[in-house]
Amino acid sequence: MGSHPEQLQIIGGGLAGCEAAWQAAGLGCRVVLYEMKPLVFSPAHQSPLLGELVCSNSLRSAAVTSAVGLLKEEMRCMGSLIIEAAEVTRVPAGKALAVDREKFAHCITEKIGANSLITLVREEVKELPAILPEGSALILATGPLTSDALAESLLRLTGKEHLAFYDAIAPIVAAESLDRNIVFQASRYDEGPGDYLNCPMDRSQYENFITELAQAQKVPLKAFEEQKYFEGCLPIEVMLDRGPETLRFGPMKPVGLIDPRTGREAFAVVQLRMENKEGSQYNMVGFQTKLTYGEQRRIFRMIPGMEQAE
Numbered sequence: 440m441g442s443h444p445e446q447l448q449i450i451g452g453g454l455a456g457c458e459a460a461w462q463a464a465g466l467g468c469r470v471v472l473y474e475m476k477p478l479v480f481s482p483a484h485q486s487p488l489l490g491e492l493v494c495s496n497s498l499r500s501a502a503v504t505s506a507v508g509l510l511k512e513e514m515r516c517m518g519s520l521i522i523e524a525a526e527v528t529r530v531p532a533g534k535a536l537a538v539d540r541e542k543f544a545h546c547i548t549e550k551i552g553a554n555s556l557i558t559l560v561r562e563e564v565k566e567l568p569a570i571l572p573e574g575s576a577l578i579l580a581t582g583p584l585t586s587d588a589l590a591e592s593l594l595r596l597t598g599k600e601h602l603a604f605y606d607a608i609a610p611i612v613a614a615e616s617l618d619r620n621i622v623f624q625a626s627r628y629d630e631g632p633g634d635y636l637n638c639p640m641d642r643s644q645y646e647n648f649i650t651e652l653a654q655a656q657k658v659p660l661k662a663f664e665e666q667k668y669f670e671g672c673l674p675i676e677v678m679l680d681r682g683p684e685t686l687r688f689g690p691m692k693p694v695g696l697i698d699p700r701t702g703r704e705a706f707a708v709v710q711l712r713m714e715n716k717e718g719s720q721y722n723m724v725g726f727q728t729k730l731t732y733g734e735q736r737r738i739f740r741m742i743p744g745m746e747q748a749e
């Protein structure tokens with residue numbers, strides 16, 4: 440059996456914990472997977488299912504010419520559960536691998552449940568064990584929203600300065616509330632119909648939008664949040680703080696998206712990606728935000744094609 444442990448304890452049934460459990464079981468290792476849902480939910484998790492995606496439904500590019508695409512291909516070659524589930528539940532998203540999050544989590548939960556080497560224990564682990572039994576190992580995979588009790592236990596081990604969390608909302612809109620006379624279908628740099636819906640803005644629409652966004656009301660930070668940002672997932676208002684053009688060179692970049700009605704690129708574009716297989720919901724790409732719900736409604740309805748967005 441090589442040098443791997445015979446028994447593995449994994450805390451956390453998210454993407455990391457489920458993948459680790461799957462791979463270890465594939466090597467013949469007995470796994471006990473602890474997941475606290477549905478007894479305890481973090482502030483962001485809502486579903487009792489394993490492998491719940493709490494924010495974007497995109498796992499980013501699937502093109503092997505990109506680093507993230509190559510990583511996914513390597514995972515696929517290694518029999519990854521996450522990649523298998525993503526492929527089965529894929530929704531159209533151009534070059535990105537995006538999933539129907541509900542079906543994705545169902546698929547992972549079923550596969551883990553059906554694996555005879557994995558025992559799923561629905562329980563909150565509150566303390567890291569001081570000593571592990573001979574021949575066993577532990578993986579902590581509780582993600583950025585580790586429960587308070589376990590985080591305390593971890594703090595005692597690592598020190599406070601290494602733990603941080605910041606939350607932002609990723610808006611989802613109903614497809615039927617979009618104005619199809621304005622939004623156009625296209626994937627960036629792609630010919631053909633494309634998988635994204637795009638809301639084009641001219642210069643004055645963009646300037647009005649960022650003026651209102653700069654003044655909009657935000658949700659105050661919670662006690663567990665610190666203003667340390669993950670640069671790959673900045674809230675739009677934080678991006679705007681960095682300069683009036685930042686959004687136009689970030690999630691609102693218009694390059695490679697030709698509006699068929701004008702034959703040209705717009706000044707800025709908001710992209711919408713399919714959220715579920717039915718295509719009844721779309722999410723706003725790269726639009727994580729701390730705006731209050733009321734302000735989201737007011738500000739996002741300034742986007743052409745989203746005037747009636749729900």
Ligand SMILES: Cc1cc2nc3c(=O)[nH]c(=O)nc-3n(C[C@H](O)[C@H](O)[C@H](O)COP(=O)(O)OP(=O)(O)OC[C@H]3O[C@@H](n4cnc5c(N)ncnc54)[C@H](O)[C@@H]3O)c2cc1C
Pocket residue numbers: 450451452453454455456473474475476480481483484490491492493494495562563564565580581582583584585586589606607672
């Ligand atoms: C609000 C929010 C938005 C995010 N947005 C993005 C994004 O857009 N793109 C992106 O790539 N990443 C995003 N992330 C990061 C995201 O969490 C990771 O990409 C991914 O979910 C990490 O997987 P994980 O398995 O490490 O953690 P998770 O998916 O969070 O899974 C951890 C699991 O551990 C369980 N758990 C926690 N504590 C305990 C305990 N004490 N005992 C037992 N079980 C426990 C939880 O219930 C959960 O099921 C976001 C995170 C949050 C919270």
